[in-house]
Amino acid sequence: xxxxxxxxxxxxxxxxxxxxxxxxxxxxxxxxxxxxxxxxxxxxxxxxxxxxxxxxxxxxxxxxxxxxxxxxxxxxxxxxxxxxxxxxxxxxxxxxxxxxxxxxxxxxxxxxxxxxxxxxxxxxxxxxxxxxxxxxxxxxxxxxxxxxxxxxxxxxxxxxxxxxxxxxxxxxxxxxxxxxxxxxxxxxxxxxxxxxxxxxxxxxxxxxxxxxxxxxxxxxxxxxxxxxxxxxxxxxxxxxxxxxxxxxxxxxxxxxxxxxxxxxxxxxxxxxxxxxxxxxxxxxxxxxx
Amino acid sequence: xxxxxxxxxxxxxxxxxxxxxxxxxxxxxxxxxxxxxxxxxxxxxxxxxxxxxxxxxxxxxxxxxxxxxxxxxxxxxxxxxxxxxxxxxxxxxxxxxxxxxxxxxxxxxxxxxxxxxxxxxxxxxxxxxxxxxxxxxxxxxxxxxxxxxxx
Numbered sequence: 001x002x003x004x005x006x007x008x009x010x011x012x013x014x015x016x017x018x019x020x021x022x023x024x025x026x027x028x029x030x031x032x033x034x035x036x037x038x039x040x041x042x043x044x045x046x047x048x049x050x051x052x053x054x055x056x057x058x059x060x061x062x063x064x065x066x067x068x069x070x071x072x073x074x075x076x077x078x079x080x081x082x083x084x085x086x087x088x089x090x091x092x093x094x095x096x097x098x099x100x101x102x103x104x105x106x107x108x109x110x111x112x113x114x115x116x117x118x119x120x121x122x123x124x125x126x127x128x129x130x131x132x133x134x135x136x137x138x139x140x141x142x143x144x145x146x147x148x149x150x151x152x153x154x155x156x157x158x159x160x161x162x163x164x165x166x167x168x169x170x171x172x173x174x175x176x177x178x179x180x181x182x183x184x185x186x187x188x189x190x191x192x193x194x195x196x197x198x199x200x201x202x203x204x205x206x207x208x209x210x211x212x213x214x215x216x217x218x219x220x221x222x223x224x225x226x227x228x229x230x231x232x233x234x235x236x237x238x239x240x241x242x243x244x245x246x247x248x249x250x251x252x253x254x255x256x257x258x259x260x261x262x263x264x265x266x267x268x269x270x271x272x273x274x275x276x277x278x279x280x281x282x283x284x285x286x287x288x289x
Numbered sequence: 290x291x292x293x294x295x296x297x298x299x300x301x302x303x304x305x306x307x308x309x310x311x312x313x314x315x316x317x318x319x320x321x322x323x324x325x326x327x328x329x330x331x332x333x334x335x336x337x338x339x340x341x342x343x344x345x346x347x348x349x350x351x352x353x354x355x356x357x358x359x360x361x362x363x364x365x366x367x368x369x370x371x372x373x374x375x376x377x378x379x380x381x382x383x384x385x386x387x388x389x390x391x392x393x394x395x396x397x398x399x400x401x402x403x404x405x406x407x408x409x410x411x412x413x414x415x416x417x418x419x420x421x422x423x424x425x426x427x428x429x430x431x432x433x434x435x436x437x438x439x440x
Contacts, residue, residue, distance in 0.1 A: 130437065130438060131437070131438035132438075159438075160438060161436070161438040161439065165438065186363075188433050188436070188438070189359065189360070189361070189433075190359075190360045191356065191357060191358070191359060191360070192348075192350065192357055192358035192359070192360065194360060195346070195348075195388045195389070196363075197346070197363045197365070198348070198349075198360040198361065198362055198363045199362050199363060199429060199433070200429050200432045200433050202429065202432065203429055206367070207365075221437070221438075222437040222438065224432075224435055224437050225432075225437045225438075228428075228432050
């Protein structure tokens with residue numbers, strides 16, 4: 001696997017035009033929560049996008065409306081099932097939510113850097129995610145579980161707004177039953193029926209039995225959540241070079257050409273979305289950019 | 290059965306306390322078990338105890354006539370629960386209910402308050418430790434208020 005996490009630009013696969021949109025059919029639609037849904041896509045023609053790595057994203061095009069960057073949330077070892085989970089927030093994703101089996105959309109990609117699943121080999125892994133941030137991290141979870149013996153202890157810490165906002169609930173239940181994966185879930189608020197944890201995702205960090213001296217952390221969620229989480233991981237003793245985050249910006253071209261997603265000297269679409277924290281720490285909290 | 294002293298001595302909250310202070314705290318402590326749905330304390334009651342949770346999960350709740358009980362925080366193994374015993378007027382501001390069977394060490398805050406008045410070194414040590422917990426909770430509450438997962 002190419003190491004694309006140290007701000008190296010991603011070269012498009014040979015013979016493939018990164019601006020080319022491929023037609024895909026919607027094969028399955030699943031409503032995850034009231035505003036979040038998952039699309040499973042299959043190529044409409046023989047031509048399809050290349051294989052993807054955990055953490056990468058595609059540009060999905062709703063014909064006549066526009067293109068949006070959506071993280072791939074399927075299993076990288078099973079790339080023929082192209083899966084994206086997203087929230088209906090703007091005109092394109094709202095239209096996307098209305099798509100049904102057999103409808104078509106365009107796919108361009110995959111783009112961006114990957115979660116450091118190779119660098120994590122031999123280490124404990126903390127996967128910390130909030131809200132819809134679980135979707136971009138799910139491919140990394142699949143990869144780690146597919147190659148479970150390569151890793152030490154693995155903790156998944158997942159925070160959501162309410163119990164009704166939790167994604168992939170059946171899968172979380174299955175993961176929670178595994179003896180080789182610690183799953184801790186918390187919600188920010190709940191009614192009396194919820195018997196799980198209540199509190200922000202950072203309150204789950206002390207529950208992880210991973211060894212801070214030999215742990216690699218992967219974090220995805222709103223930027224504020226990631227900043228709070230990083231501070232708590234630093235208190236626990238993790239080093240900045242062992243913390244990886246996935247950034248979200250207004251990505252348009254996916255190639256670092258248009259400049260929409262520029263963050264200081266980096267382009268989130270090309271040099272990210274997954275960054276090693278020490279490469280980004282001086283930029284992430286800068287109000288001016 | 291394990292006595293309370295090693296349990297408290299091994300807990301991060303009490304780590305590094307001089308032996309004589311630990312002994313004073315142990316003198317104010319007892320084991321407690323709460324069954325599911327049993328309240329550890331209720332809003333408005335006198336706050337004379339705090340708890341070190343050994344196992345199980347406690348829901349800290351408030352009640353709204355419109356929405357019923359609302360859980361605002363949970364406490365689990367290793368957590369220190371309750372600081373109203375330390376702050377006048379020494380009344381609980383929330384309910385705390387066992388979500389499952391809870392084993393805890395109950396520490397008599399009223400007894401400890403008196404000991405802290407008589408031994409300011411002990412009082413200062415405890416205040417420093419509770420200040421850390423209160424600061425962490427305040428930070429978590431502010432984070433919670435940001436509602437970062439909203440649209």
